[in-house]
Amino acid sequence: MNSTIFVGLDVHKATVSVAVAEGTRGGEVRSFGTVANRAEAIEKLVGRLARDGYRLGSV
Template identity: 55%
Template sequence: MNKTLHVGLDVHKDTIAVAVAEDGRGGEVRFYGTVVNSADAVLRLTKTLIKNGHTSSFCYEAGPCGYGLHRHLTKLGFECAVVSPSMIPRKAGHRVKTDRRESTPKTL
């Protein structure tokens, strides 16, 4: 049985913060780490994530870094969604922004 890993990315000019959520209600959500924002580093990341037979679905917030990452991931054959910042649900009074918190996939 193929499990889907939902991968949240917080993209910056030099780095990408990565968080992974396993499929299902009881799936673990964890901060994976930070990788360099380059095509080679993203390729290594994708190979690592699919190593155990998992399929990966990527998502990140639209910003000044553009759609280069989206084009690269879809070219590699992965599903990738770019989300408008205004459409991301936020808790009332939630103002602190950190890489770890921004890369973690949000549940609705």
């Protein structure tokens, strides 16, 4: 795949809701799920996105 996506995080005390949007104009936006608000869970989320072939970076 090797495409770019944008990741939105809605952070709460106990959980983080995750949404992803395709990197193209008018791209699909979809819920990616909810993870625990812990460093290990966020690391696992990043690993899962990278494993799915998305190019990850920071701004």
